[in-house]
Amino acid sequence: MNKIIYLDAAASAQKPSCVVDVEMDFLRKSYANSGRGICARATAVDDMVATARRRVAEFINADANQIVFTSGATDGLNRIVNILTRQPWYLQMSTFAVSDIDHHSARLPWQELMYDGHIREMLKCELDENFDINPDSVPKTDFLIITAMSNVLGRAQDVCAIIANARNKNPNVVTIVDASQYVVHEKIDVKKWDCDFLVFSGHKIGADTGVGILYIRDADRYFPDKFGGGMVAKVTDTSLNLYTSPDKWEAGTLPLTQIVGLMPAIDYLEKNRPNHDLIKHAYDELAKNPRVKILTTRDAAILSFVVDGMHPLDVGALLGANNICVRAGNMCASWIHARMGIPGSIRISIGSWNTMDDINKTIDVINKIVK
Ligand SMILES: Cc1ncc(COP(=O)(O)O)c(C=O)c1O
Structure with missing residues (x-):
């Protein structure tokens, strides 16, 4: 054949085999749920999740409590919209800006908001002759969606300049970076970029399907979009006392096997x-x-x-x-x-x-x- x-x-x-081996070992020898147990095996899984989170944070120059595990980039991009529309100040916002290199996952959640009448207008960043986003063309907007590398054209965008220009025009702009392709090819530095949110999927960097990364710069500024086990310190019939980030963002059981595979995937990608x-x-x-x-x-x-x-x-x-x-x-x-x-x-x-x-x-x- x-x-x-x-x-x-x-x-x-x-x-890479290092990812497959780590996941198989976890499933065969050390499997338990995280964030729930008090036995040694369960706390060992908590440690594995914390180690993976620190490794992801280091990978994009973030802090560990700014890293939220999702099920993928699309999940993260939809969650960002759900998070933002729940904030009390959202009602004062009226425009979002996109560019024509966006993937459907980055723009459709926003277009849907617009069709439903929950945001007024979609603005566009202009593209130059190579279809790169022209940083000078970034409009004054409330929300800015930036595709750091198009999945069709494969060119790294000048995210730093795009965000700097957007902030010059509106210091309160909320910036969202889709790094799904960029992360495979170039080093990411969220501090340098100064973005508010960033997403990518595990499966494109050699880790498994079913896990994604959502970076939230001011992770304790926002009220969460999902509710369930593992995210509240205290709850009564009438009140809710949330844990701090990242726990408050991760209601329910995490994709543990896939999270365990993230660290070897990143180690491998950085060398290869x-x-x-x-x-x-x-x-x-x-x-x-x-x-x-x-x-x-x-x-x-x-x-x-x-x-x-x-x-x-x-x-x-x-x-x-x-x-x-x-x-x-x-x-x-x-x-x-x-x-x-x-x-x-x-x-x-x-x-x-x-x-x-x-x-x-x-x-x-x-x-x-x-x-
Ligand atoms: C630029 C870009 N954004 C978002 C996505 C969505 O990623 P996923 O399907 O892993 O959620 C992709 C997938 O091809 C992509 O290339």
């Missing part, structure tokens, strides 16, 4: 970031095919393209039939495809498991399909 060439890291990363030379090589080779139109820049972390006369889904299916896994379609990024006037594209995205040989074989197959 031919080997599978997995070039779909931006959808979800393959898991994707090799962007592979993308540059793919760019140089694909550029020679006259029917291929590359949509990304040579220095991007991802390569997306379209083929003259072929639907992206057909190209993706033909590559799949040759054991090459790529993503094709609109990739939950309708707005950027609409801007480019195309229904979708084909995306090559890499992880540390990919080699130059994978790229060469993929180019050969593309050149056979697209003559």
Whole structure:
């Protein structure tokens, strides 16, 4: 059987053995619930969760009590909207700003608020000729959603300058960063960025599905959006005494196995970031095919393209039939495809498991399909 060439890291990363081993060991040898037990095994799980939280905090230069475990980036992005709309001062807010490189998960919760009449207006940041957010174009707004790296274009945005400009225009702006793709390729420093919220998913950094990170800068400023076990110090029929962050944000049982896998995943990713030379090589080779139109820049972390006369889904299916896994379609990024006037594209995205040989074989197959 031919080997599978997995070039779909931006959808979800393959898991290094260190992650699989840690999770299997936990399930086989040390499993218990966290935050509930008083036996040694349960407190050992509490320690594992605390260690994972500290490691995530260090990874993005946050404090451990600013790190909330969610089920993924989409969950985090929806929760942010739910958190903000519960705050008493929310009623004075009227605008949110987005950009056309957003993933559906970042913008749809806000568009839905607007359709329901709970926020007045959607504003837009402008994109330059590379489809990067122009920091000078950031409008004066109450809420700003920033996609730190598009899942179609793979270019790191200047989050620092974007937020600084937004704060110049409105010192009370609430800034939300979707770092789902960025986190795989570049070091994040939430203190330097000065963002209020940031999210990413575990599964894209080599950890498991079902766990995500929500960073909240002023984690004790907000009233929580979810209620249940493990988040209240005292409750009566008429009163609620909340724990401080992070406990107040984590009602119910956490995805423990997935949380345990976060630390090895981060350790591994920091030593084995994707090799962007592979993308540059793919760019140089694909550029020679006259029917291929590359949509990304040579220095991007991802390569997306379209083929003259072929639907992206057909190209993706033909590559799949040759054991090459790529993503094709609109990739939950309708707005950027609409801007480019195309229904979708084909995306090559890499992880540390990919080699130059994978790229060469993929180019050969593309050149056979697209003559
Ligand atoms: C930029 C971006 N934001 C958000 C998401 C949503 O991530 P998840 O499906 O893990 O919640 C993705 C997933 O592809 C993404 O690429």
